[in-house]
Amino acid sequence: MNRILAKVVKIQENGALHKVNFSSQIGNLSLVSLDLNLKIDQEVTLGFKSSAVAIGRLNDDMLSYSNQIKVKIRSIEKGQILTKVVASVNQEFITSIITTDSANRLNLKVEENAVFLIKATDVFVVSYD
Template structure:
């Protein structure tokens, strides 16, 4: 599981649907959730959990896309296996992982130190823990 520390900036609720906005060191992130614990409040720092297999990678991306979460990153290391590829990314001093197919990694010609954009759907982020002040 990839973990990112962020601060809750906004919570929008309609019926049982919640859209939570975060600040990840100046990068906005958004989460979609059906349930929120009472301790989830604006201004709180949280640990966000993201499965590495749900983080998509783009190289030289330009244009519009429906993914609300876009993190500019650099490839710290890359391990290409027969079927899957583990990519360690670094952004804002935080290291996290993306797992994509080896075919995709080769198609993008990914290498260490490449600048890439990590994309995460709002439905793929969860709050793992609310941190104490």
């Protein structure tokens, strides 16, 4: 597991849902969680699984995600902290939940093309015959 020392710089709350932004030696990080009891300027140790870390090559748009799905955005529902993006490909619908900050940074628009990325370690079998 990766462990990073960080400092709380911003907290957004919407009921029990919290989005917390941190500053650290590796850059700015954020997390979304339920019922956190953190304060601005509090120092914490953040952790994340190695399998949650994707790799991209700078300047050539290559990413390590095994599942790169080209989609057309069909709807965008922005909340205070999270945004739901529904897209389609070949008459199948796929939903993504991202932070509203990320949705704003990407400037997503309905009917535009995008790429949904799913790590192979995050895919699971729901049923089989």
